[in-house]
Amino acid sequence: MLDQIRIVMIQTTHPGNIGAVARAMKNMGLNDLCIVSPKRFPDPEADARASGATDILESARVVASLDEALEDCHFVVGTSARGRHIPWPITSPREMASVAASLQPGKRMAILFGREDRGLTNDELHRCHHHVHIPTNPDFSSLNVAAAVQVIAYELRVASIESASVTAPQWGTDWDIDLADAREVELMFEHLEKTLVQVEFLDPNNPRQLMTRLRRLFLRSVPDKVEINVMRGFLTAINKTVASFSSKQTLSNDQHPPSDKEKPHV
Template identity: 55%
Template sequence: MLENIRVVLVNTSHPGNIGGAARAMKNMGLSRLVLVDPLDFPSHEADARASGASDVLEGAQVVGTLEEALVGCNLVLGTSARDRRIPWPLLDPRECGQKSVEEAGQGGQIALVFGREYAGLTNEELQRCHYHVHIPSNPDFSSLNLAAAVQVLSYEVRMAWLAAEGQPSKVEKQEVNSVRSADLATADEMESYFGHLEQTLVAIGFLNPEQPKHLMARLRRLYGRSSVNRSEMSILRGILTETQKVARGDAHKRKD
């Protein structure tokens, strides 16, 4: 599906931006790059900025006109940083990603078109697009770097693709120790721990058994919110044991 989505850069003046765009694309799983009349390409600077996405640069198609870049496309979305006073269907980046993936999933060929660093796309070029896409940046500083703009839309495309494929958009962290360490401590293990904890707090003088002031009840609530597993319980019990040893040593010194 993602191979049906091409990124088109029009008349890019700085080769580093081409490399940065290639890196942004590869980060998000896009690979088809089309360059319309770039001022400096191929370039060592583009290779350097690509930082591992050299395959995207090597596979880039270089054409002379936007018309050539859009051959075969069923959906063309052009980025615009400002109001051109042209009544045209407008999408935000999220809608752009969803629309792109929806059309690509049906076999359509999609083009995400980005203009020149200094002036964006011309009105004539924007009129060749089915939709305009505006990134809602800070109005006091709205001009995005070209590679950054490519990153924003590529990210939204990937998020929409993950949703369409039923894949998670975040990776859950899991412990890599034994299976037992992932199990939560049982109620009886927690009770044993609370007994150990109370003894230790008394030994170091933090808890006065004559005036407990609901300290243990509050600690129970705290640990209850923490979902302590057995590996963590072993650590906590070890800390209490060592604390008790120090407390006993201090008590002996005071007697001496």
């Protein structure tokens, strides 16, 4: 199970934190590290803090965007230390580890860790199926990113040793279809947003929280590949119907130009 877990660090400022995360990962048997737009990496300070886990640093992928980091992942968890305006499914590290233990073979979970000073952005958290919250002392809740990775990695290791299993996201049975990966889900959301604009349900100049709430709805269900394809097919049918109706309206107007009474006065 540990081979199915990817630790993703986003825009890390201090290279020493990357090295410390590599050490925490190797302590607990994790090996897949992906770093999104770090300020300094590779760096001698990262090597020094890794303390023997330089093989994790050497095999780490450095990418320019979160899309690249998640391209082959099927379940995404974001670490979050604060509540959100719109609530999102939240798990404890132990519950999150149980979810990881129930992943289908070959499916990959990404766990996102944000910037040292402000964590993950709302947009990044909106890419996640669940948020994980480490229950720290509320009077002193700030946790170093390497310490946070150590806590999460420990729970993952315990779950792998104990073969912990809960129903999420398999709902108490072996699922018949592979889970959709992050890229497939994101393309569906892009298609959905364009369609909602097309039918004038979503005002792009005043979107409010519509897409955020729809993201929460779909991500909470952890859709599989067929479910995503059904949604894309449904949206395509809507697109074609709207285009056909618009074309007929244009043709009708061309065939029946307005009479003198209908023409606007100049």
